[in-house]
Amino acid sequence: MEALDAHMDRAAAAQIRGAARRGALTHALLFTGSGDRAAAARFAAAAMECMAEDKPCGVCAACRKVREDIHPDVTRVQDAEHKNIAVDVIRAVRTDAYIRPNEGARKVYIFEDCSLLTEQDQNVLLKTVEEGPPYAAFLFCAENSAAVLQTLRSRCVELKLRPENGGPAPEESETALALCRAVGQKKRGSAAELLVELERRKIDREQLRSVLEQAHGLFAQALLLSYGQRSQGEAGKTAQFLAKNLTKQQIMHTIELLQTYCRECAYNVGVNHVLGALAVELEGIL
Numbered sequence: 001m002e003a004l005d006a007h008m009d010r011a012a013a014a015q016i017r018g019a020a021r022r023g024a025l026t027h028a029l030l031f032t033g034s035g036d037r038a039a040a041a042r043f044a045a046a047a048m049e050c051m052a053e054d055k056p057c058g059v060c061a062a063c064r065k066v067r068e069d070i071h072p073d074v075t076r077v078q079d080a081e082h083k084n085i086a087v088d089v090i091r092a093v094r095t096d097a098y099i100r101p102n103e104g105a106r107k108v109y110i111f112e113d114c115s116l117l118t119e120q121d122q123n124v125l126l127k128t129v130e131e132g133p134p135y136a137a138f139l140f141c142a143e144n145s146a147a148v149l150q151t152l153r154s155r156c157v158e159l160k161l162r163p164e165n166g167g168p169a170p171e172e173s174e175t176a177l178a179l180c181r182a183v184g185q186k187k188r189g190s191a192a193e194l195l196v197e198l199e200r201r202k203i204d205r206e207q208l209r210s211v212l213e214q215a216h217g218l219f220a221q222a223l224l225l226s227y228g229q230r231s232q233g234e235a236g237k238t239a240q241f242l243a244k245n246l247t248k249q250q251i252m253h254t255i256e257l258l259q260t261y262c263r264e265c266a267y268n269v270g271v272n273h274v275l276g277a278l279a280v281e282l283e284g285i286l
Contacts, residue, residue: 009035009161011213013043015262016159020047020055027106027137028129028156030148035161037141041110042066044139045074049104062104073104077111085111090121094128097136106137114142122149129155160206172207176214180238183254184245186286192279199275208274209265216258218242223251253285 012035019025029044031037046056046066056063065071077093079085093109101107111117117125129138129152138156142148145158175198182190198208221239226248242251261278265271 009033009040009159011210012040012159012161014213016040016044016047017055020050021053026157027132027134028140029138030140030142030145030153030156030158031161032142032145032158033161034143037143037161038110038112040159040161041112041139041141045071045108045110045137048106048108048137049073071104072102073106074108075110077109079116083116084118085116085121087118087120087124090117090124094124097128097132100133101135106135108137108139110139110141112141114140114147117147119149122152126152126155172210173214175211176218177238179211179215180218180242183282183286184238184242186245188283188286191282191286195275195279195282199272203271203275205265205271205274208271209262212258212262212265212278216255216262219251219255219258222246223248223255226251250285254282257281257285 012031016025025044025047029041031040031044043056046058046063048055049062049066049071050056051060051062056066058067062071066074069076075093075096077085077089079089097107097109099107125138126149128136140148140152140156145153148156175194179191179194182194198211203211218238219242221236222242225239225243246254257278261274264274264277
């Protein structure tokens with residue numbers, strides 16, 4: 001049985017899982033970028049309907065129905081009779097959204113290609129996305145976010161997907177290692193200096209999120225090491241350095257900070273704000 005996240009951007013999948021676990025998965029998501037946007041939307045829909053604690057589990061009845069495209073509360077909005085999706089189809093979605101779910105926790109509407117939505121379509125949807133019932137969820141897919149009107153886009157959390165099997169760029173990995181070393185040195189100003197340099201280089205939000213996620217992984221390894229677990233490889237060396245130089249409390253606090261600012265990146269907070277705030281808080285740990 002194919003896993004729900006087999007074609008998913010791993011960072012986006014982790015973010016959706018984390019939000020679902022906290023009960024904080026937003027009702028309006030916009031998937032952009034060159035990754036498999038339709039797969040990401042199905043993954044999010046499964047997370048919304050999943051009956052297990054760790055959502056989406058991929059094996060419960062709800063997850064299987066989403067994967068097989070037969071869940072009664074998950075609708076792929078299509079219009080085979082027209083080049084674009086007719087406004088009558090959108091009006092029908094708007095009406096249906098106010099009917100309570102048949103068996104799931106939410107009514108989920110997936111728009112797999114927002115280029116098929118006219119300006120009128122999006123304006124018809126806007127109020128329902130903004131003020132609709134709490135159980136209605138809308139998942140939009142577009143290669144470029146510009147395909148979605150700013151008024152509608154502002155109601156969504158955007159997740160930019162990387163190509164399938166696309167790992168982090170080498171430069172991002174090296175930056176994550178450098179950030180870990182800067183914190184592990186416990187030298188005042190080292191981490192802040194690195195973050196200022198990232199701002200000067202005009203790192204974008206997705207690159208910064210990748211750096212923070214990788215640094216988070218290294219600190220998580222360091223925490224395990226501090227409790228006696230072994231680690232190997234280049235990443236293991238960095239984790240060992242952190243575990244040797246920092247206290248458990250410092251490592252845990254840094255993990256919490258990195259988690260927080262990863263979420264800030266995902267929620268469209270400005271890069272400069274994230275870099276500045278993170279620099280201040282990292283200095284406070286040392």
